[in-house]
Amino acid sequence: MTDAKKPQDDRLSEAEAIERAKGGDAEAFEVLYNLHKRRVYSLCLRMTANTAQAEDLTQEAFLQLFRKIATFRGESAFSTWLHRMSVNVVLMHLRKKGLPVVSLEETIETEEETPRKELGAQDPVLAGSINRLQLQRAIDDLPPGYRTIFVLHDVEGYEHNEIAGMVGCSIGNSKSQLHKARMKLREFLKTSRAEKAAKP
Amino acid sequence: MNCAEFQRILPDIIDEGHTPEQEAHLRSCYICSNLISDLTAISKEAQLLQASEEPNPRVWNSIEIALRREGLIRQPLRDSEVRPLSRRWNLAWLVPVAAALLVAFGMITYQRGVSRQTAQQPPVMPVSQGTLIPSGGDDQLLLEAVGTHSPTMRAAYETNLRNVNAYIHDAEDQASADPNDEEARQSLMNAYQEKAMVYEMALNRSLP
Numbered sequence A: 001m002t003d004a005k006k007p008q009d010d011r012l013s014e015a016e017a018i019e020r021a022k023g024g025d026a027e028a029f030e031v032l033y034n035l036h037k038r039r040v041y042s043l044c045l046r047m048t049a050n051t052a053q054a055e056d057l058t059q060e061a062f063l064q065l066f067r068k069i070a071t072f073r074g075e076s077a078f079s080t081w082l083h084r085m086s087v088n089v090v091l092m093h094l095r096k097k098g099l100p101v102v103s104l105e106e107t108i109e110t111e112e113e114t115p116r117k118e119l120g121a122q123d124p125v126l127a128g129s130i131n132r133l134q135l136q137r138a139i140d141d142l143p144p145g146y147r148t149i150f151v152l153h154d155v156e157g158y159e160h161n162e163i164a165g166m167v168g169c170s171i172g173n174s175k176s177q178l179h180k181a182r183m184k185l186r187e188f189l190k191t192s193r194a195e196k197a198a199k200p
Numbered sequence B: 001m002n003c004a005e006f007q008r009i010l011p012d013i014i015d016e017g018h019t020p021e022q023e024a025h026l027r028s029c030y031i032c033s034n035l036i037s038d039l040t041a042i043s044k045e046a047q048l049l050q051a052s053e054e055p056n057p058r059v060w061n062s063i064e065i066a067l068r069r070e071g072l073i074r075q076p077l078r079d080s081e082v083r084p085l086s087r088r089w090n091l092a093w094l095v096p097v098a099a100a101l102l103v104a105f106g107m108i109t110y111q112r113g114v115s116r117q118t119a120q121q122p123p124v125m126p127v128s129q130g131t132l133i134p135s136g137g138d139d140q141l142l143l144e145a146v147g148t149h150s151p152t153m154r155a156a157y158e159t160n161l162r163n164v165n166a167y168i169h170d171a172e173d174q175a176s177a178d179p180n181d182e183e184a185r186q187s188l189m190n191a192y193q194e195k196a197m198v199y200e201m202a203l204n205r206s207l208p
Helices: A014-022 A026-049 A051-066 A079-095 A133-139 A144-157 A160-167 A173-199 B003-013 B020-028 B030-047 B059-071 B085-091 B096-115 B135-151 B151-177 B181-204
Strands: none
Touching: A014 A026, A014 B096, A026 A051, A026 A144, A026 B059, A026 B085, A051 B030, A051 B059, A079 A144, A079 A160, A133 A173, A133 B030, A144 A160, A144 A173, A144 B030, A160 A173, A173 B003, A173 B030, B003 B020, B003 B030, B020 B030, B059 B151, B059 B181, B135 B151, B135 B181, B151 B181
């Protein structure tokens, strides 16, 4: 069995690996997996906040890709194709589980939703003091709908029009959800920082 | 422009340029400027999370097993791989025995886990990261066979067996913790199937 940590031919370029994978070459599949595994797995993990589900979805995404690799013609970047497939796999999983892909609060703006002017002492800004682990935990704690939009936009770099197409919402909703996700994260990070500062 | 007006349109403008009126408000309002600064910092830090996690090696193991099962991996046979039938039979018994042992072991362990939810009895075969199951003997026999005929592959198979045993161990823990957990039971059966596939692949590689 090949070892995913030590591909036997790591000098194989992506293009060469794709062509050899079409012919059923085991090493070629492994090269392609190693090239993209972190991006795919991180996406799955960020969007599900569950290690076991992320592993299953990563496996599913790569299997779907490898089953269809014979049809890849190179019109778009391979990574783009794989990444889009991975997003679809995760979104389908969330829908199957009955989890909201987009927050249910998307179109309702109550008085609570209208922005409040923050009062009180001037808090120091977060820039330069964000703990990555805390940010990861904060993302995991976001409601699923907010988390999906935040991960797709701020982590993975999709534009709002792309996100709207993928999750089935409007561009305005995507922007609104993203903003709310960021506001929740800000609240969480500030609270964490305050708690940490209060400890003896 | 006041803060309420500025923050109301913030979702639409935060990632784009600001009008002179908006800029003027930001210059005069530390609350809104801090808010913009914080949200921008969060967004920038989030980009660093892309591709930041490494999947467990068992993910690749599972993918490769599935690819072989579906016939997507097609390794050409070399002349040296034509083996006398008699020598295949010496080790061929390993595969069905291993598969049967694994399935039986899985069924027994699952059933005992359901029937004695509060019992303090130890599991049928205690498993830890470093041990091999279903019994150390079968795994050791397999590794010896691999080592005899394909010495360079022994270490790789040892690693793979260790990984799949750890997978089985984790899945058993999950299933034991909640015998009614369908996903945990399915994970456990998947883990056993994966081990059976490792045996099958090892046999195919190790025969002279």
